[in-house]
Amino acid sequence: MAVGNETTPAATTTGNGKGDETLVSVQNLKTYFPILGGIFRRTVGYVQAVDDVSFDIKKGETFGLVGESGCGKTTTGRTILRLNKATGGKVVFDGKEVFNLSPNELKRTRKDMQIIFQDPYSSLNPRMPVGDIIGEGLRVHGMTDRKEREKTVQYFMSVVGLRKEWVRRYPHEFSGGQRQRIGVARALALRPKFIVCDEPVSALDVSVQSQVINLLEDLQKEFGLTYLFIAHDLSVVEYISDRVGVMYLGKLAELAPAEELYRNPLHPYTKALLSAIPNPDPTVRKQRIVLQGDVPSPINPPSGCRFRTRCPIAIDRCASEVPAFRLMGNGHYVACHRAEESTALMGVTGGALAAAPAATPNGSASGAPA
Numbered sequence: 031m032a033v034g035n036e037t038t039p040a041a042t043t044t045g046n047g048k049g050d051e052t053l054v055s056v057q058n059l060k061t062y063f064p065i066l067g068g069i070f071r072r073t074v075g076y077v078q079a080v081d082d083v084s085f086d087i088k089k090g091e092t093f094g095l096v097g098e099s100g101c102g103k104t105t106t107g108r109t110i111l112r113l114n115k116a117t118g119g120k121v122v123f124d125g126k127e128v129f130n131l132s133p134n135e136l137k138r139t140r141k142d143m144q145i146i147f148q149d150p151y152s153s154l155n156p157r158m159p160v161g162d163i164i165g166e167g168l169r170v171h172g173m174t175d176r177k178e179r180e181k182t183v184q185y186f187m188s189v190v191g192l193r194k195e196w197v198r199r200y201p202h203e204f205s206g207g208q209r210q211r212i213g214v215a216r217a218l219a220l221r222p223k224f225i226v227c228d229e230p231v232s233a234l235d236v237s238v239q240s241q242v243i244n245l246l247e248d249l250q251k252e253f254g255l256t257y258l259f260i261a262h263d264l265s266v267v268e269y270i271s272d273r274v275g276v277m278y279l280g281k282l283a284e285l286a287p288a289e290e291l292y293r294n295p296l297h298p299y300t301k302a303l304l305s306a307i308p309n310p311d312p313t314v315r316k317q318r319i320v321l322q323g324d325v326p327s328p329i330n331p332p333s334g335c336r337f338r339t340r341c342p343i344a345i346d347r348c349a350s351e352v353p354a355f356r357l358m359g360n361g362h363y364v365a366c367h368r369a370e371e372s373t374a375l376m377g378v379t380g381g382a383l384a385a386a387p388a389a390t391p392n393g394s395a396s397g398a399p400a
């Protein structure tokens with residue numbers, strides 16, 4: 031069966047050269063974790079890990095999802111794959127509603143949706159040889175012949191750059207980068223259409239990060255894969271993503287084609303994240319905007335805009351009204367009441383405000399109403 035690269039007559043191309051056909055549609059997704067308390071272990075509150083998040087991923091695309099630790103990226107990825115239970119909303123994968131699948135349908139669909147975990151050290155069973163780790167999914171999905179399984183495993187080992195003679199070795203005999211390749215081979219062996227790459231290089235040495243990213247890019251082309259690529263840092267997703275969504279405290283703050291997002295960020299949070307990336311050109315002086323305070327708790331998030339407690343241009347309205355996720359043109363969405371004026375107030379990366387607060391037309395660093 032062809033994997034992930036079917037074209038339909040209706041498929042057109044977008045500016046990024048990828049098909050326009052949607053593979054994954056995430057609609058108003060909510061995942062709340064109950065907090066149990068008291069001697070009766072009653073629910074006393076909820077961690078609002080993902081709260082009303084919507085986006086589509088096109089076939090063949092890499093959709094980057096970024097935001098600080100704890101903002102709900104992993105939970106979003108896991109809920110799409112039904113590894114966490116959704117509280118609300120729906121996910122349509124390849125025309126099927128994931129949350130309505132029967133156990134049998136779910137098992138079949140799972141083959142098409144895989145995950146690569148953040149930590150290659152804890153995600154591989156230390157007591158299993160890598161051949162069994164990579165081949166386990168094949169066995170579960172019906173490849174019962176040992177010889178056939180071993181051949182398939184060895185093929186995928188060579189595809190990810192591991193020597194097939196290593197099939198009987200154990201995870202501790204490999205380096206971090208090699209272990210992540212084992213994780214990639216395990217996901218790939220089932221010939222999925224879609225892979226959630228959950229910070230696949232965050233735990234690796236900088237020197238091997240780009241090797242693993244290059245491998246993922248090559249595999250995407252070769253096997254027609256679609257990725258949800260999660261990272262906590264915009265500089266990693268810039269290189270690999272077609273479109274990028276920025277999350278803050280369980281919600282999407284901004285979503286745009288990658289190039290558009292980096293050139294014209296509109297949400298103050300995105301501007302702050304971008305200002306933290308060092309500019310390789312030493313002649314360009316970039317002001318870094320340092321966000322005040324910590325990310326608030328997702329158990330009791332701020333009213334209105336969740337970013338308002340750290341936003342340098344917040345106004346009264348931000349406390350009372352949740353900003354809508356609005357289309358600003360060019361496939362660029364943003365959830366901010368002041369998106370039209372944010373660049374005038376803050377500059378592209380927050381530099382103007384940080385450098386010269388007095389020069390802003392209506393606001394101030396403390397956020398006077400416009």
Ligand SMILES: Nc1ncnc2c1ncn2[C@@H]1O[C@H](COP(=O)(O)OP(=O)(O)O)[C@@H](O)[C@H]1O
Binds near residue numbers: 100101102103105
């Ligand atoms: N199984 C769980 N039970 C309770 N809370 C959880 C669970 N998984 C994640 N959380 C909480 O949900 C929020 C989002 O977590 P996560 O999705 O892991 O964020 P990220 O991947 O962006 O770092 C965090 O506050 C985290 O503590």
Ligand code: SF4
Binds near residue numbers: 348
């Ligand atoms: S200006 Fe208001 S709505 Fe926009 S990010 Fe800041 S607090 Fe949120």
Ligand SMILES: [Mg+2]
Binds near residue numbers: 105
């Ligand atoms: Mg995570």
